[in-house]
Amino acid sequence: MYAIILQCYWLGEPSNFLVLNKGRIWQTVSQYIQLNYTVWRHGARTPLSRSPFGEADDYDSEITTTSYTPEELTEVGIRDSYELGQVLRNRYDDFLKGYNAEEVYVRSTNKNRTIQTALLCLAGMFPIAASDSPIGLPWQAIPVHSVPLELDSALYVPLKCPYADGIYWNEIMKSAPVLELMEQHKSLFSTLRRETGLALETLDSIYQVYEPLYSVVYDASGSSKLPKWFTPELFKEIESLYHTSTTFYYSDERIKPLRGAQLLQLLVAQIKDKISGKIPTAKFFGYSTHDVTIIGLLENLQLYHANMHPEFMATLMIELYEQFGNYTVESILEYQSYSTILENQQDRIKRNLANLFCFVSHYLLKVWYRNGMRNKTMQMLRLPNCKYPCSAEQFLKMTTGQSEDDWFARCNPTSNETSATTLTLIEDRWSTLTLLLVKSEAEIVI
Numbered sequence: 001m002y003a004i005i006l007q008c009y010w011l012g013e014p015s016n017f018l019v020l021n022k023g024r025i026w027q028t029v030s031q032y033i034q035l036n037y038t039v040w041r042h043g044a045r046t047p048l049s050r051s052p053f054g055e056a057d058d059y060d061s062e063i064t065t066t067s068y069t070p071e072e073l074t075e076v077g078i079r080d081s082y083e084l085g086q087v088l089r090n091r092y093d094d095f096l097k098g099y100n101a102e103e104v105y106v107r108s109t110n111k112n113r114t115i116q117t118a119l120l121c122l123a124g125m126f127p128i129a130a131s132d133s134p135i136g137l138p139w140q141a142i143p144v145h146s147v148p149l150e151l152d153s154a155l156y157v158p159l160k161c162p163y164a165d166g167i168y169w170n171e172i173m174k175s176a177p178v179l180e181l182m183e184q185h186k187s188l189f190s191t192l193r194r195e196t197g198l199a200l201e202t203l204d205s206i207y208q209v210y211e212p213l214y215s216v217v218y219d220a221s222g223s224s225k226l227p228k229w230f231t232p233e234l235f236k237e238i239e240s241l242y243h244t245s246t247t248f249y250y251s252d253e254r255i256k257p258l259r260g261a262q263l264l265q266l267l268v269a270q271i272k273d274k275i276s277g278k279i280p281t282a283k284f285f286g287y288s289t290h291d292v293t294i295i296g297l298l299e300n301l302q303l304y305h306a307n308m309h310p311e312f313m314a315t316l317m318i319e320l321y322e323q324f325g326n327y328t329v330e331s332i333l334e335y336q337s338y339s340t341i342l343e344n345q346q347d348r349i350k351r352n353l354a355n356l357f358c359f360v361s362h363y364l365l366k367v368w369y370r371n372g373m374r375n376k377t378m379q380m381l382r383l384p385n386c387k388y389p390c391s392a393e394q395f396l397k398m399t400t401g402q403s404e405d406d407w408f409a410r411c412n413p414t415s416n417e418t419s420a421t422t423l424t425l426i427e428d429r430w431s432t433l434t435l436l437l438v439k440s441e442a443e444i445v446i
Contacts, residue, residue: 033095034363035274035320037267039287040084041294042117043077044219044312046070047212052196073113074219080313080373081117085124087370095283099126099142102281108288109155110146117313118144118288144288153407154262155289157250157296161411164258172248173202185241192238195229203245210242218312243306249292250299258411260296261403263287268399271320271392275363300402301367302384311372319366320392363392 048070073081089096096103099122106122108114122142130138149156172178182189182203192209193200200208213235216226250259266285273279287293291310298304298316366389367381383390386398404410 030324031321031364032324033092033319034322035271035283035285036092036095037270037285037318037320038088038315039263039289039294039297039317040117040121040315041291041310041313042073042111042113042288043079043081043120044074045077045113045215046072046074046219047215049212052208052212071111071113073116076219077113077117077312078120081120082124083373084313084315085121085126087373088121089125089127092284096125098128099140100281101143103283104142104286105145105282105284106142106286106288107145107155109152109290109293110149111290114288114290115144115146118286121286121288153258154266155287155293157259157290157292161258161407163411163413164255167252167254168249169202172252173204178203178248181241181244185237188237188241191234195227203241203248206238206242206245210238213238243309246292246295246309247304247306250296251304256296256300257402257404258407260293260298260300262407263293263297264300264399265403267318268396271365271396274320275392300399301381303367303381308369308371311375313373315370317368317370319368321364321366321389323362323364323389364389365392365395366390 046069050070104126106118108118119142122144123139126140126142128138128140130136133140146152149159153159189200192198196209198205198208200206213226213230217235250256270279270282270285274282291314294310294314294316295304298308365383367383369379369381370377371379382388383395383398386394
């Protein structure tokens, strides 16, 4: 389906045709990137709440008297977002010469921090001189697309899904492995309940403590303060447990099709369209998202483990290559009558070749992961059940059909008041966006 198979000939004396019997083969392989699919977590942000630990919160009072705004990018996050763009610029300099609307498509969840991260990343990725700008600034306006959060089942993985949430809270959080972890760390939970005033009744609730601490520790700008009970050793224990807890998020086979699979199916569709020639100009798809989005995608690729938890600006890159192979063959030959060659093939045969040259091309994928801008290592990920380098054909066989066709209907199986209707919007000549209209008796919400 994705390979070109060529028949190769060798012509000896004019009266005889030489047929390859056996021999030695040397292969020269050239790979050319055809499509890049990059998903990143937003940059460093402020904590999600001004007082994450309520009345027991022992933060310095400065946290409520500065310009601190919850959930927004910090200065560190702004710099890191721009730096990611520079990293992508350097990596794909020969592939993406400059911004071209027919080559680049970027989408973000409808959150300030992810939209800002996308804009900053694009500024670093496609810099221009002020003299080349119509407004005299070293910046060009590059669109970032988004849809309302309540419709974004692909990028906004925490989107409410009663079916998946029921499995998670009623089964997984009450399962033996989870309860055993709670028991192993009961001293930690007791300490945190006392210091924070939080109930912390489930393993999942460790996030309530980890999230604000991580945000402040990572930023380290002084815009917000750590609580007095904080110690590096305690934070390390909290962080380790939180990372472990994320392995329970979407590992259940009933949850995977609803958490991360929609984004994977976007990738699958784009790869198919690129190979088939439906989107010949497309080169770069960028998605500005959240840590749980990347977790869901990695889970659906069977790659996620606790040590991979996405830090701020964690980046997952999936690259589609077309591989060309040139084969030089030194052969042991046998003779056949030249007259056996079909008339319409004679013109294709060249005389007096020292070697036989064959040519073949096919598509393959490479997956890379860089866990944040402070981590300088670009890690190659090997897809399970797909021999490296993973062929596009095998990848598509493994991943096609993993997501739910009707996400909203599957998430609300008992609802009599809502129904899901698919609406496909063609945003431009090569990008297709599917939205879901949720219809109630009184209105249509979009």
